[in-house]
Structure formats: structure tokens, C-alpha cells
Amino acid sequence: MSSRPIEQVLKDMTGQWMTIPGVVGTAIGATANGEPCIKIYTASQPEKLRNKVPRTVDDYPVIIEHTGTFRAFTNEQ
Amino acid sequence: MAKRSLFWILLAVALVCVVTLLSGSLRAQGKSANALQHAKEVQQKHTARLMAINGVVGTAVGLNQDNRLVVKVYTAAAGAPGIAKKLDDLPTQVVVTGRFNALAKGGKPGKPGKPGGKTNFDPTARQPRPVPIGVSTGNAGECSAGTIACRLVDAAGSVYALSNNHVYALENAALLGSEILQPGRYDTACVYHADDVIGTLAAYSTIDFANGTTNTIDAAIALTTTDDLDNNTPPNGYGTPKSSPVNVYVNQKVQKYGRTSSLTKGSVTGINATIDIAYGSRTARFVNQIIVESRKPFIKTGDSGSLLVTDPDKEPVGLLFAGNGSGKFAVANHIDDVLTAFNVTIDGQ
Numbered sequence: 001m002s003s004r005p006i007e008q009v010l011k012d013m014t015g016q017w018m019t020i021p022g023v024v025g026t027a028i029g030a031t032a033n034g035e036p037c038i039k040i041y042t043a044s045q046p047e048k049l050r051n052k053v054p055r056t057v058d059d060y061p062v063i064i065e066h067t068g069t070f071r072a073f074t075n076e077q
Numbered sequence: 078m079a080k081r082s083l084f085w086i087l088l089a090v091a092l093v094c095v096v097t098l099l100s101g102s103l104r105a106q107g108k109s110a111n112a113l114q115h116a117k118e119v120q121q122k123h124t125a126r127l128m129a130i131n132g133v134v135g136t137a138v139g140l141n142q143d144n145r146l147v148v149k150v151y152t153a154a155a156g157a158p159g160i161a162k163k164l165d166d167l168p169t170q171v172v173v174t175g176r177f178n179a180l181a182k183g184g185k186p187g188k189p190g191k192p193g194g195k196t197n198f199d200p201t202a203r204q205p206r207p208v209p210i211g212v213s214t215g216n217a218g219e220c221s222a223g224t225i226a227c228r229l230v231d232a233a234g235s236v237y238a239l240s241n242n243h244v245y246a247l248e249n250a251a252l253l254g255s256e257i258l259q260p261g262r263y264d265t266a267c268v269y270h271a272d273d274v275i276g277t278l279a280a281y282s283t284i285d286f287a288n289g290t291t292n293t294i295d296a297a298i299a300l301t302t303t304d305d306l307d308n309n310t311p312p313n314g315y316g317t318p319k320s321s322p323v324n325v326y327v328n329q330k331v332q333k334y335g336r337t338s339s340l341t342k343g344s345v346t347g348i349n350a351t352i353d354i355a356y357g358s359r360t361a362r363f364v365n366q367i368i369v370e371s372r373k374p375f376i377k378t379g380d381s382g383s384l385l386v387t388d389p390d391k392e393p394v395g396l397l398f399a400g401n402g403s404g405k406f407a408v409a410n411h412i413d414d415v416l417t418a419f420n421v422t423i424d425g426q
Contacts, residue, residue, distance in 0.1 A: 006156030007349055014351045018362075027347030027368050028155045030327045035171050036155035039347050039368075041406075060156075068402040071355040072243045072295070075263045075337070075379040076221040 215261025222261030276301030335380030343371030374404030
């Protein structure tokens with residue numbers, strides 16, 4: 001059973017993870033089974049991050065998703 | 078009290094339906110009625126304790142993805158603490174549903190148009206006044222185009238158009254009082270037309286690009302009038318958003334109407350998100366954001382500023398401003414944060 005709420009886990013870990021090259025974001029999400037999880041969004045291939053972040057933190061699964069970079073979405077010329 | 082009673086009645090009816098459907102499903106799969114009865118007993122035995130946990134809104138017997146009997150625990154948000162992985166000999170499955178509402182607010186949901194704008198309506202074109210929300214807009218100082226999120230009002234009765242800072246305030250560079258156009262100049266071959274003015278920049282929340290700083294909103298408002306701005310989407314959209322925002326939760330069904338991709342639908346898959354957003358060569362970090370995903374692109378260039386509302390109830394949850402390269406991941410500010418920043422409310426239904 002998790003000792004910290006997932007919001008606290010995310011807050012505690014995000015600063016560290018966001019310094020890893022390729023990581024562009026983190027969030028609370030849900031696994032395919034509907035369980036709460038932590039998501040790490042990356043601009044690089046997920047396997048490159050797999051050994052840099054744990055698979056779980058306090059029993060919460062950590063899922064790496066390849067999103068690429070995020071950008072503001074205005075049309076500009 | 079009546080609402081609470083109604084909630085329990087609806088929950089009971091829902092559970093009966095689930096069990097009835099499940100019985101048929103189990104029979105079809107050759108699973109014994111005894112197993113289902115046992116699962117129901119386990120669920121009933123633990124439900125009172127589960128329901129006492131903050132954030133748990135319901136329980137049920139169901140099947141997981143492996144077709145195994147489980148006790149489903151419905152929660153208002155991800156991360157409800159203290160839910161055991163097994164109850165007696167049955168696994169639990171936490172399903173983030175948000176809170177069940179006894180009744181939807183207001184009348185029936187509007188019938189949405191075809192996603193992707195398959196009607197003849199063109200949100201990039203100049204619209205007759207008052208213009209609908211969800212169409213092209215921009216600051217006269219730049220050849221660009223974003224989207225009008227919605228119409229706002231303040232306590233004094235002044236009326237505003239909402240969009241992003243990077244649409245209306247040009248990433249902090251625009252002057253207050255500068256002209257806001259419909260359509261944005263990107264959609265007029267960069268030509269400025271004085272009669273395209275629908276308002277003037279009234280306020281914006283500064284985007285901080287410095288290292289070590291964080292942002293919560295990318296938002297700006299333009300002073301306008303009800304003669305210039307209406308409060309409903311074009312006919313192929315979802316209609317008029319509700320005035321009152323609702324809380325966001327994982328797996329919430331959402332939709333938006335925007336200048337480029339018109340009506341699109343998706344699901345919230347991330348909350349409390351921290352995301353680095355590229356603005357040209359600069360990057361700004363945003364915290365407490367909403368992530369929306371869709372199998373098809375949910376957001377495209379020019380959709381910045383679209384209002385994120387629930388599907389089908391049209392309750393505002395976010396202000397969209399960014400996305401990834403495919404547009405299948407979109408990022409939105411919490412609409413509550415936006416409304417609080419400008420001390421305004423949504424002038425909706």
C-alpha cells in the first residue's frame with residue numbers, strides 16, 4: 001500500500017525527472033486497468049529512459065509515453 | 078438530502094444493471110453462478126469500509142481485462158489512498174470515474190456536429206457579427222491566428238473574449254489596448270482590415286520563460302461587446318458551453334471546437350501535469366496542467382485558445398494552448414485558474 005498520495009509522489013519526483021534529457025513532462029494518469037499511475041512524457045524513445053526512472057514509486061506504476069515535444073499551437077507566419 | 082437519496086438510488090440501479098449484465102456474460106463464458114455470488118458477497122462485505130475512504134464514489138463486481146472477476150472501486154480522482162489490491166480472494170480494480178452526478182445540470186446535451194468540420198462551415202473565415210466562439214482570432218500586431226475560447230463577463234457587466242496570451246498578447250509583447258481581430262491576420266493573407274476588429278486587449282497573464290519558474294495559465298482577454306461576440310459555437314460544434322466549470326478527472330470525456338480542426342473529442346489522460354512548452358525558440362514550464370488524448374489529432378496549429386468542455390454536458394474544464402507534434406496529446410490550463418486570474422465568469426448557458 002502506498003505511503004504517500006500520488007500527488008505528493010509526483011510533486012516530490014517531478015523536479016528530478018524533468019532534469020533528465022528528453023523528459024518533457026509528468027502527470028498523474030491511469031493504467032489500462034484503471035489504476036492510478038505516474039506518467040513521464042518524453043521527446044526521446046522510451047527505452048532510452050527506462051533505466052533512468054524506476055518502474056514504480058511507492059507502488060504507483062511509472063509509465064513512459066513518447067509524445068515528442070509540446071509546443072504552443074498558434075498559426076504564425 | 079433528496080439529491081443524496083437519488084444518488085444512492087441511481088447507484089443501486091446501476092449496480093443491479095451491472096450484476097444483471099454480468100450474469101449473462103458469465104453464463105456465456107461458462108463461469109459459475111456460485112463464483113458471481115461469492116464475488117457479490119465479498120463486494121458487499123467490504124463496500125462500507127471502501128466507501129468511507131475519501132475519494133471512493135462506488136463499488137461493483139465486474140470483469141477485468143483478463144476476464145477475471147474483480148471488485149471494481151470507482152474513485153473521484155486518481156490516487157485514492159488505502160484501497161487494498163485484494164479483498165479476501167478477489168483482486169480489486171480501481172477505476173477513476175470522477176463523481177457520479179444524480180442529474181445533469183440543465184437540459185439535454187446538444188447534438189454535436191461531425192468532428193473535423195465536415196459541414197461547409199469554415200472557422201477560419203470572417204464571420205457575421207456577433208461572431209461565434211471557436212473561430213479564428215488574433216492580435217492585429219501579428220500575422221497569426223488562434224481560437225476564441227468563449228465569452229466572459231465581469232462583475233461590472235463588461236464583456237470579454239478569452240484566448241491564450243500567445244494569441245492575444247503575443248507572448249507578453251502586445252500593448253494593452255491593442256486591437257483584436259476576427260479572423261486573425263493569418264486567415265486574411267496577413268492583410269489588416271479595420272472592420273475585422275472585435276475588441277481590444279484588456280489583460281493577460283504573463284508567461285514566465287526564465288529557468289526555474291513555472292506557469293499555470295497561458296491566457297488573455299479582450300474587451301468586446303455582445304454585438305461583436307456571441308456565446309455559442311458554429312452549427313457543427315457543441316453549442317453553448319455551460320457557465321459553471323466542473324472538476325477535471327482522469328478518463329473524463331471531453332471535446333473542443335477550434336479554428337483549425339473544428340469539433341474534436343478525446344479523453345483526459347493526465348492531471349497535475351508538469352509540461353515544458355516550446356514557444357518558438359523559448360521554453361516555458363507549466364504546472365498543474367490537463368493532458369487530453371485522442372486516437373485522431375485532438376488539436377492542431379491554430380486551435381490554441383479553444384475551450385475544453387465535457388462531452389456531452391459542455392461543462393468547461395480547461396483552456397487549450399499546446400500539443401505535441403501529432404496533435405494526439407493536447408495540453409490545457411484549468412479553466413478555474415483562468416477565471417480566477419481575471420476575476421470573470423463564463424457567459425454561457
